[in-house]
Amino acid sequence: MRFIPRRQNHDTPVDLPAMRISPKTLTTFYLLLLPLIVPALGLGVMVAVLLLLAGLAWRWVLVLRGMQPDPEAPELVLETISASHFVEKVRWALDRLGVDYVEQPTAATLGAFFAGRTVPRLHLRTGIVTSQLGSSSAILRYLWGRYGEQPDGRAEFLRPTTEALALEGEIDRYGVLQQRWIYHHILDDRRLTLHVWGANDASLPRWQRFLLVVLFPLLRALIRRAFGIRPGRHQKTVEKTEAFLQSVEDRLADGRLYLLGGEQPGFVDIAFAAMSGLWVRPELFALEAGDAVRAVDERFSDECRAESERWASRFPLATAHVHGMYRLHRAEAAAVAG
Ligand SMILES: N[C@@H](CCC(=O)N[C@@H](CS)C(=O)NCC(=O)O)C(=O)O
Known part of the structure; x- marks a missing residue:
């Protein structure tokens, strides 16, 4: 393979x-x-x-x-899919830390429904043992524990204060709303959904891409069930999303640069920018892993575009924050990663 x-x-x-x-x-x-x-x-x-x-x-x-020690084996392997905002949150944090890791892309949905795992998933090797962490917040806590004491302070953005943890919880819930939102818009378009899941991604193993295509009706039904995608529910999703975006707008209204104040972004700013990637779609969202989604930008429905545009005009500070985070900090983090 x-x-x-x-x-x-x-x-x-x-x-x-x-x-x-x-x-x-x-x-x-x-x-x-x-x-x-x-x-x-x-x-x-x-x-x-x-x-x-x-x-x-x-x-x-x-x-x-x-059990043989293998000096060549990477210490950190991040299991990913292409267009995932939860993956992007962790990928960005790893890049900002500047630690070595290998990204292992897989086709979307297969791991969830056939292996019972979500992405991001971090495989961390210590000696002969490899452990796994399967949620973005747990991975960030691990990174803080592992790198938080670096004398150069480069892990400071990961400091898990009570306020930051509470806000991260809200941002993650907004991330789930975003999953519902995007699936409402793309699931009826088989070709678009398959593309977003990685069916045309040559870097994925052929057997995974083949399974996506042949199992598509089943996978779509399972996604609908997992996220409760029903026509009547979309309005609720939009309302809850707007309520959250309004709370971000209110937070930023006093002119602060970052969600919790201060001169430097914290992990909550990274998380918010990453979670907003699906509707703001900044150029650097998910770096090259996001290219597949950007390439089909024009295929998103008019309703989807209209909602994104409405959010951008109703929540200018929140939208500018996402763009600013990507422009100023994502590029910098990617450069640290090399
Ligand atoms: N709470 C989890 C949520 C992760 C999540 O929902 N990941 C989605 C992608 S955004 C996933 O794994 N979907 C299944 C798949 O596509 O394989 C986290 O914070 O990491």
């Missing part, structure tokens, strides 16, 4: 076995299929037992091999 790391701060490319169907997963498939293979090939009980033992032994070898 071809793998193109999309974001990588290492000098040499790192091949990520996880992008292929991993040997462990293959072994699991083999063991699951054995009860079908054995009768299909007319094999006897002894051969079946030998095949089973061979499969188990191979799995054990893989476990032992995984």
